[in-house]
Amino acid sequence: MTTHPLFDIAGRTALVTGSSRGIGHAFARGLVEAGCTVVLNGRDPQALEKAAAELGGVGPGAASGAGAAEVHTAAFDVTDGPAVAAGIADVEERVGPLDILVNNAGMQNRAPLLEFTDDAWRQILDTNLTSAFLVGREAARRMTARGHGKIVNICSLQSEVVRPGIAPYAATKGALKMLTKGMCADWGRYGIQVNGLGPGYIETELTRPLVEDEEFSAWVRGRTPAGRWGRTEDLIGALLYLASPAADFVSGQVLYVDGGMTSVL
Numbered sequence: 547m548t549t550h551p552l553f554d555i556a557g558r559t560a561l562v563t564g565s566s567r568g569i570g571h572a573f574a575r576g577l578v579e580a581g582c583t584v585v586l587n588g589r590d591p592q593a594l595e596k597a598a599a600e601l602g603g604v605g606p607g608a609a610s611g612a613g614a615a616e617v618h619t620a621a622f623d624v625t626d627g628p629a630v631a632a633g634i635a636d637v638e639e640r641v642g643p644l645d646i647l648v649n650n651a652g653m654q655n656r657a658p659l660l661e662f663t664d665d666a667w668r669q670i671l672d673t674n675l676t677s678a679f680l681v682g683r684e685a686a687r688r689m690t691a692r693g694h695g696k697i698v699n700i701c702s703l704q705s706e707v708v709r710p711g712i713a714p715y716a717a718t719k720g721a722l723k724m725l726t727k728g729m730c731a732d733w734g735r736y737g738i739q740v741n742g743l744g745p746g747y748i749e750t751e752l753t754r755p756l757v758e759d760e761e762f763s764a765w766v767r768g769r770t771p772a773g774r775w776g777r778t779e780d781l782i783g784a785l786l787y788l789a790s791p792a793a794d795f796v797s798g799q800v801l802y803v804d805g806g807m808t809s810v811l
């Protein structure tokens with residue numbers, strides 16, 4: 547099997563934040579399968595070791611015995627500025643220069659806006675938005691000096707639309723879309739492309755309560771032109787495209803992977 551050169555990212559080094567489980571872990575798997583060296587991130591070192599072990603033996607060389615792609619871990623909290631600075635410096639020293647950054651770490655907190663506390667507001671803003679600024683800035687300081695890099699910010703269909711009870715989450719993801727465009731504007735001249743990937747409703751730990759709520763789950767299926775919930779694997783192709791030379795003239799965009807949901811009323 548041959549890979550078109552435009553889609554060949556073998557040998558690149560990628561950091562995926564929030565990749566101990568869920569969507570981030572699926573992205574890491576896709577990148578490893580494409581031949582990248584991948585650094586997994588999250589706050590729990592044990593969960594990261596387990597996640598890395600699950601990716602052992604994955605990768606283009608694994609079957610032939612040529613050696614699987616490398617998987618590393620870097621435990622740090624993406625909301626903590628000094629920890630992010632130290633974490634990125636450590637990754638580049640231990641693993642090598644980062645070619646690809648996926649800002650994926652995120653959280654959800656479903657509560658009516660009138661009941662949302664100050665602390666809860668700051669926590670979701672820090673986790674979903676400030677994190678992308680902190681990690682993005684730290685990575686881009688190095689990428690701009692080298693003259694190339696790909697950054698993919700994981701947005702959401704709620705960067706575009708919102709339902710009752712999820713306003714703070716949608717506010718963070720809407721702002722992340724604009725941060726993506728701003729990063730594109732600032733760093734494009736240094737050879738860095740910054741794009742967003744906006745998943746629709748995807749079955750993960752984060753959405754488990756919604757999946758288990760039969761009424762809500764049926765609403766998702768009915769409201770999605772594809773007629774089903776998304777799976778983490780549904781997102782991998784879009785990520786690999788945005789990380790590849792095929793997207794070298796694509797920047798500041800959000801690619802929605804949502805079974806069509808954001809397009810219909």
Ligand code: NDP
Binds near residue numbers: 702750
């Ligand atoms: P999960 O809750 O399954 O995974 C979240 C990941 O982020 C975990 O690895 C978690 O690890 C990590 N994380 C959370 N907070 C921090 C932090 N402060 N520092 C470092 N790592 C952190 O979520 P999903 O996989 O479902 O979601 C991933 C991304 O996709 C999020 O940005 C989410 O908003 C977005 N998304 C998800 C959708 C869905 O339907 N699932 C839809 C649209 C967007 P740990 O807790 O160990 O630190």
